[in-house]
Amino acid sequence: MQSLASFTMRGRSQATLVAAASAMLSLIVPLVGLISSAVIALVTLRKGAEEGLVVGAFAGFAGGLLAFAALGSPWPAVGFVLILWLPVWVLGLVLRQARSLTLTVQVAALFGLLVVAGIRLLAADPAADWMELLEPVRRSLVESSVIDAAVSEQLVARAARWMTGAFAATFYLQLLLALFMGRWWQALLYNPGGFGAEFRALRVRSGVAYPALGLAVVVLLLDEAMWATELLLLLAPLFFLQGVAIVHSLVHTYSTHRGWLIGFYGLLLLATPYAEILVAGFGFLDSWVDLRTRVAARKKG
Template sequence: MKLLAAYIMRGRMQAILVTAVAALLSLLLPPFSYFSGAALGLVTLRTGPRSGLTVFAGALLAVGLLAAVILQQPLIAAGFAIVLWLPVLALATVLQQTVSLSRTVALSGLFGVLLVLGAYFVLEDPAGWWMETYRQLLAQAGTQAPGPEMEPVLREVAGIMTGAVAAALTLSIVGALFIARWWQALLYNPGGFREEFHRLALGRSLTLVALVLMGAAIVLGDPAAALAAELLVVVMLLFLINGLAVVHGLVARIGAGIGWLIAVYLMLLLALPQTAVTLAVVGLVDNWFGFRTYFGRSEDNK
């Protein structure tokens, strides 16, 4: 990874090449999208938003031309620009200016929130739209629709699908930014990203936002309650990241082996809803009770 980061920083053409090629490879292997965004983020973090914009424009042109020639789909470039590159460019600029990973991660939730609000503005009933889409997919696949007993479950899932998609896109943006920051640390500040991540805390203000959304989702009636629930999914993703930072920091403080972290991530993969909710609650509560005071004051915990 250090060699790839060093190659990206050799010049703008190298950065454009990695950003564009990784974007096209992600059409076959989606994880490559993280490296595409990270290449843009690394340039922005190290040399500023002007250089980042140059790489952005070059990668946009390169992906557009290659997608037009190879796939006859030039608009693929626009998709990458809107969904990944512009948010990463914006967040990398904020991180470079503020030098606060906590504030930058908190701000990343804004993209997910805007996506949810946009869906509710465009679609009269987002949950109903997801249900109809699901039925159409079943019909196209020639699969029999589930019985009436599954209808309430499907409606419940459809009720948070917009928030889940927004949270997934937010995670992609934050993941690319984290890789970019890690690459920057590898090249210029060994161990710096590790220290930043261990101190990550979203602050009490965002904690209050999460609590208000929880209350609104319970007390209010639809559609306000549905909107609050979808926004809560995005916010709790941020606290999941906060919870992972708590676990990493605690493991480092007590000198536990890497096996503990492997176990946490395995649990996250094998029991996703339960483990994800638990970690999100840990991250949320940490901002009030300071679990990590045992290994240093949490950044921005105020």
Template sequence: MQALASFVMRGVPQAVMLTILLAALSLLLPPTSMLSTSVVALVTLRKGPVSGALIMGLATAFSGVIALLALGGVNLAVGFLILMWLPIWLLAVVLRSSRSLALAIVAGLVLGLVMLGGQFMQSADPVAEWSEILTPFVASLVDAQLVESSQQATLVSLMASWMPGIVAAGFFLQLAVSLMLARWWQALLYNPGGFRSEFHQLRLPRWLSIVLLLVVLLMWLQSGTGVSLVEYALILVVVAWFIQGLALAHGIIGKLGSSSGWLIGLYLLLLFALPHTVIVLATAGIADAWFDFRARLGPRGPGKAS
């Protein structure tokens, strides 16, 4: 990773080339989109908003030309700009100017809400569109005898009803991971150990926990059985507190000097018990916002974990 970050910082041509290449590769391997956005974020964090905007603009222009020649349109390049490079550039500007990872995470949450609203602005009924998209997928599960045919319609309806919120939450989480990856790259090159300390000390503002409480209250008060914007917003806020819960776990393990095996176990739980582990970490993150568990712990070891 350090070699990749060093290559990015060699100059504008290298950064632009890597941004476009990784974005194109994301069409086959979606996780590489985070590497593409991290390139834009790294340049912005290190050299400033103008340099980051230059990389973003050149990447858009060159990818637009390539898309025009290969596909006959520039929609792909515009999509990269709107969904990947511009949002991460904004978050990097916030982080660079404020030097607050927590504020940047909150800004990412706001962008997640914008993404949620954008789905409803683009389509009068995004749930119906998701139903059309998911129907062939669920039908393939029925053909493979993984789902009972009698449950097909119910499963499609359930999945489609939650998809707008899941997409917005995934967008927010991807931005947060990309930003932290860029911050880690920056620390590797110019401030070894800096990101570890910054992430371990991450604390979201207490008022965000009050927002979560209000959202839950609204969800409880609203009438009807369908999934609404309130539930979608709840998913986004829970993801924000999940990030703090993850930082809390890293911080406590680091302060106690415990083995990194604890972190491996935590990530395995995320892999095999995703919803439950996310909720537990989000709850721990909310409690930490009020009680600051890390401040109550003194360093007890050399700090093996990250």
């Protein structure tokens, strides 16, 4: 990754090439799209807003030509520019100016809020639209005898109610992953270890935790308050990231073998979504009790 980041920072043409090529490759391997967005983040963080915009524009044009040649339409490249690169550019600019990863993470949640608002404006009944989109999946599972037809209808109906918030949360979490990758690249090249220290210090303040607590109460008391559910889902990734930061901080404080981190991420994959909920719970608790400071003080004592 360091060699790729180094190649990207050699000049505008190299950054454009990496961003455009990885964006097109993501049509085959979706996760490669994070690299294209990370390039925009890295250039913006290191060289400023103007250079980030220029690289994004050039990469969008180059990607449009590639998409037109391969698919007969430039729209996939336009989608990358407007939906992924532009928000990441904004986040990179916020982080560059404010030098606060916590503030930037919270700003990212606003993009999720825009997604929820957009879906609400465009769809009269978002849950019904999600059920329609999920119907082919439900039918294939029933035909494969994976799940009973009656049970599948209940599960899809329940999932459809959560999909708007979950989709918005996943969207801005993807933006943050790209930003983190760009910040990590910047640290590898110019400030070794800097991103690790920055991420371990990530802590969402109680000013965000209190609204989350209020939304949780509303969700428990009012089953039909979907707006509260969607907003709570938007805030959940903030506390999940904070919980992950706590784990990294504990491993660093006690100089534990990195194998613990590998096991931790493996658990997140194997025990989805229960492990994520538990980690987010620790992050939520940390907003009040500051677990890392208490652990550090106990270790010194």
